[in-house]
Amino acid sequence: xxxxxxxxxxxxxxxxxxxxxxxxxxxxxxxxxxxxxxxxxxxxxxxxxxxxxxxxxxxxxxxxxxxxxxxxxxxxxxxxxxxxxxxxxxxxxxxxxxxxxxxxxxxxxxxxxxxxxxxxxxxxxxxxxxxxxxxxx
Amino acid sequence: xxxxxxxxxxxxxxxxxxxxxxxxxxxxxxxxxxxxxxxxxxxxxxxxxxxxxxxxxxxxxxxxxxxxxxxxxxxxxxxxxxxxxxxxxxxxxxxxxxxxxxxxxxxxxxxxxxxxxxxxxxxxxxxxxxxxxxxxxxxxxxxxx
Numbered sequence: 001x002x003x004x005x006x007x008x009x010x011x012x013x014x015x016x017x018x019x020x021x022x023x024x025x026x027x028x029x030x031x032x033x034x035x036x037x038x039x040x041x042x043x044x045x046x047x048x049x050x051x052x053x054x055x056x057x058x059x060x061x062x063x064x065x066x067x068x069x070x071x072x073x074x075x076x077x078x079x080x081x082x083x084x085x086x087x088x089x090x091x092x093x094x095x096x097x098x099x100x101x102x103x104x105x106x107x108x109x110x111x112x113x114x115x116x117x118x119x120x121x122x123x124x125x126x127x128x129x130x131x132x133x134x135x136x137x
Numbered sequence: 138x139x140x141x142x143x144x145x146x147x148x149x150x151x152x153x154x155x156x157x158x159x160x161x162x163x164x165x166x167x168x169x170x171x172x173x174x175x176x177x178x179x180x181x182x183x184x185x186x187x188x189x190x191x192x193x194x195x196x197x198x199x200x201x202x203x204x205x206x207x208x209x210x211x212x213x214x215x216x217x218x219x220x221x222x223x224x225x226x227x228x229x230x231x232x233x234x235x236x237x238x239x240x241x242x243x244x245x246x247x248x249x250x251x252x253x254x255x256x257x258x259x260x261x262x263x264x265x266x267x268x269x270x271x272x273x274x275x276x277x278x279x280x281x282x
Contacts, residue, residue, distance in 0.1 A: 027177055027184060036178045037188035044197030044226045048275070053225070083198050086175050104172075123189065 024089035024100075035090055035097055035116060038124050043084040043101070051075035058132075059117045059125040066135040074135035085109050097124065144212055144281050153211045153240040153260065158203055160195055162232040168199045194229035200272055201226075203238040204262050208277050211240070212258075215281050219255075224262070224275025235267040240277065248282075255280035 025032055038057065045053030051072035055063075062071065088100035088111065095118040103110045115128040162180075169180050174196055177184040185193040201224065208216040230236055240262040248256045258281055263274040 030187060033178070033184055033187035034189055036176050036184075037190055040176055040178050040194075041197070041226060041229075044201075047198070048201070048222065048224050048226065083172075083174075084176065085173050 022089075022091050024091045031092055031097075032090055034122070035099065035124050036087060038116065038126075039087055039099060039101065039114075040084065042126060043103070047083040047103075054126065054129065057126045059119070059127050061117070062127065062132065062135075066132075070135050071132060074133075075129055075131040082110065096127065140213075141282060144215060147211075147242050147245065147258070147281075149242050149244050151242040153207055153242070153262075156203055156207045156210065156238040158236045158238070160200075160230055160232060160234045160236055162193060165193065165195050165199065165232060168196055172196065172198070190229050190231075192231060194231055195234075197226045197273075200230045200236060200264055203236055203264055204240070204273065204277065207238040207240055207262065208260070208279070211260075212279055212281065216277075216279050219279040219281075221278050222262075222275065223278075224273050226273055228266070228270050228272045230264070230266060230272050236264050236272065237266075238262070238264045243276070245281075251280075253280065255282060 027033075027036075042054055042057040045056070047053070051074075052068060054075070055068045055071050058071065066074065082103040082105040085102040085104045088102055090100075091098045097116040097118070099114045099116060101112050101114060103112055112130055114126060116124045117127040118124055165179050169175065178188055178190070179185070179193055179196055182193055185191070201222065204222065204224070205216070205220070208220055212220070240260045243259045243261045244257075245259075246257040248254050251257065258279050260277045261274075262277045264272040266272055
């Protein structure tokens with residue numbers, strides 16, 4: 001029994017290590033370009049108009065859950081919106097993508113993680129950004 | 138740089154002197170290098186062809202800089218020190234585009250209503266491509282003596 005527990009623990013550790021070492025998808029992956037396109041335009045508008053600029057890029061699920069004002073109030077508690085420095089990593093699991101971004105702020109580069117959702121037409125929309133999870137009906 | 142007298146003479150409805158820029162892939166590549174934005178959407182035609190844009194596009198902040206240049210030409214240091222932009226990115230600028238940045242003084246407030254004694258100025262600004270399509274539109278605001 002002890003051996004079984006040890007094996008299970010080792011397996012869990014190995015799985016955790018495998019997940020945390022996820023290098024993300026390559027830029028040559030056909031799923032990457034549409035995400036890069038969305039991020040470029042969404043971040044530009046986010047940088048210029050804050051959460052209000054980001055709202056047109058969120059999923060229908062988010063718009064049902066939060067009005068533009070509620071979304072802005074939730075996300076607005078985060079550090080200032082900022083232009084894109086680079087896309088650090090894109091990971092995809094099913095219809096959800098996790099994008100790690102480096103944003104340029106007055107205080108230096110800031111890393112943020114955004115979650116995207118694939119839409120039926122194969123385009124992507126923003127599902128979650130830091131702060132937005134607190135926006136609930 | 139603009140003189141204080143020139144800035145003081147602006148009134149609502151005045152058109153700002155337009156800025157025209159020819160956008161090239163070389164300029165976009167240089168901006169990518171300077172900004173550190175390595176998104177291949179801007180620099181790799183093969184990659185960009187697979188995006189929703191169908192080809193490379195300029196960084197939004199590169200095109201936005203043309204509006205800042207417009208405002209600097211009109212208001213000099215006042216813009217650099219007190220300027221604020223609130224814009225919407227409406228379309229993508231592409232290599233080969235001829236981009237025109239233009240603006241108009243929308244309103245000038247009274248200094249006596251302000252605690253710092255400066256007059257708030259709001260300009261409507263935009264960038265369009267050679268086809269008249271709006272790339273960026275919004276407001277630029279600053280405070281002047």
